[in-house]
Amino acid sequence: MSTWEETLSQAGCRITESRRAVMTVLAQAERPLVPQELLALGLKLQATLSLVTVYRSLELFEELSLVRRVHQDTKCQGYLLTAAGHRHVLICEKCGRAVEFPGQDDLAALIARVEERTGYQVKTHWLQLRGVCAECQ
Amino acid sequence: MSTWEETLSQAGCRITESRRAVMTVLAQAERPLVPQELLALGLKLQATLSLVTVYRSLELFEELSLVRRVHQDTKCQGYLLTAAGHRHVLICEKCGRAVEFPGQDDLAALIARVEERTGYQVKTHWLQLRGVCAECQ
DNA sequence: TCCCTTATTGAAAGTAATTTACAATAATTA
DNA sequence: TAATTATTGTAAATTACTTTCAATAAGGGA
Known part of the structure; x- marks a missing residue:
């Protein structure tokens, strides 16, 4: 059980395939990704993943400090895995x-x-x- | 003629009532304001001000470094007058x-x-x- | 001061981003 | 394995932002 899975469990949340997909994509990314990009890449791992779930997963991950939002000059909204x-x-x-x-x-x-x-x-x-x-x- | 008006003139832009309204609101604000807030406050100074113009003014002001974008945890997009x-x-x-x-x-x-x-x-x-x-x- | 040019404006429509509602599904716990 | 309920996807709704275009007004020149 990886760290993020433990964090989720301890927060009373379930480990789902969708969340796993989003997490895996984030873990492999070397630049901040926007929700749309996460969906596109995540679909390769979880064929039924939806954009709504990407948003919801990011919201949860951010609350648990697993993920951080990165801002850019004009458009904000890029997400990056939090390095401890x-x-x-x-x-x-x-x-x-x-x-x-x-x-x-x-x-x-x-x-x-x-x-x-x-x-x-x-x-x-x-x-x-x-x-x-x-x-x- | 105030500083921002000179900056605009020198850039070949016109000093309009709408821009004046947006600037005045920004100058009086002591916290970052989002476009919607700027419209609401600006309407008191320029009854015909529109949201489109607020966006366009901010874009121009930002290009000329008169205004800076401030990012916040969740909502991005707040604007603040640039202090020299x-x-x-x-x-x-x-x-x-x-x-x-x-x-x-x-x-x-x-x-x-x-x-x-x-x-x-x-x-x-x-x-x-x-x-x-x-x-x- | 008045006219002329053209930058600027607002209304309306269009596009993109994000959120909400709700019934169906799947993760956990007993 | 069954029961509970968190989580999901679809679809619709909302919000944020951009583009188009004809009307208007700023400001340079006569």
């Missing part, structure tokens, strides 16, 4: 390939300074880099 | 109020390290913080 302990995303603007990297400590000082300046209490942060990957350069 | 020289946004998760802050230098070291590790060449970055503002604490 890694928080930030770097996307290639040519091929779309995404890698995650840690970077919490680097931001600690910045966040402390911002809190002091603004009076806000910072709860979460969200950093996304965009560039060109080694192969596309 | 400031790059990052901090949003209160209770009242939605947003403040901007500089923070380029802080990230330079992080970005350099990520480039080295991943082989990517980082072009742009995008940082958004979420927390609770002084009044909502």
Whole structure:
């Protein structure tokens, strides 16, 4: 039983073929995928998969922090598997390939300074880099 | 003639009542607004304003860097006036109020390290913080 | 100041994205 | 294995956004 299946079980959710298909596609993807893409790829694994189920699966996975939403300048909506302990995303603007990297400590000082300046209490942060990957350069 | 009007003129665009209404609403807002909200508030200033024009104005303003798009967890698409020289946004998760802050230098070291590790060449970055503002604490 | 050019606008229709309703199906637990 | 009920797919509904096109109004020049 893989990690995500345990997470689902513990949350009282069922492990279905549809969810398995969506998860498998996400696990094999190396760039953020939109619901339509997930459907197209997922259909190869689960012939009866529907777009509605893709949306519902993503909603559930996101709640359980198994998946993260990646935003882009114009269109938002790309989903990526959450790599444990890694928080930030770097996307290639040519091929779309995404890698995650840690970077919490680097931001600690910045966040402390911002809190002091603004009076806000910072709860979460969200950093996304965009560039060109080694192969596309 | 205000700054944004000059920017528009120099780009060969006309200063219209509709654009003025959208800009005025944005200037008075202290949190990111979605197109629908901009329409509702803008109608008080320009009775014939339409949603289509709100979309088109935002598109133009964004091209000219007068306005920036802010992304939120679920709903994407919120627009905020660009504060000159400031790059990052901090949003209160209770009242939605947003403040901007500089923070380029802080990230330079992080970005350099990520480039080295991943082989990517980082072009742009995008940082958004979420927390609770002084009044909502 | 008035006219002329043409960028800009709103209405309406079109397309795409996302959500909801509901009966049928399949995952789990006893 | 049977019973319970979460989950699914279909279809329809809603929302978000874009395009078309004729009417309007901004602003440069007479």
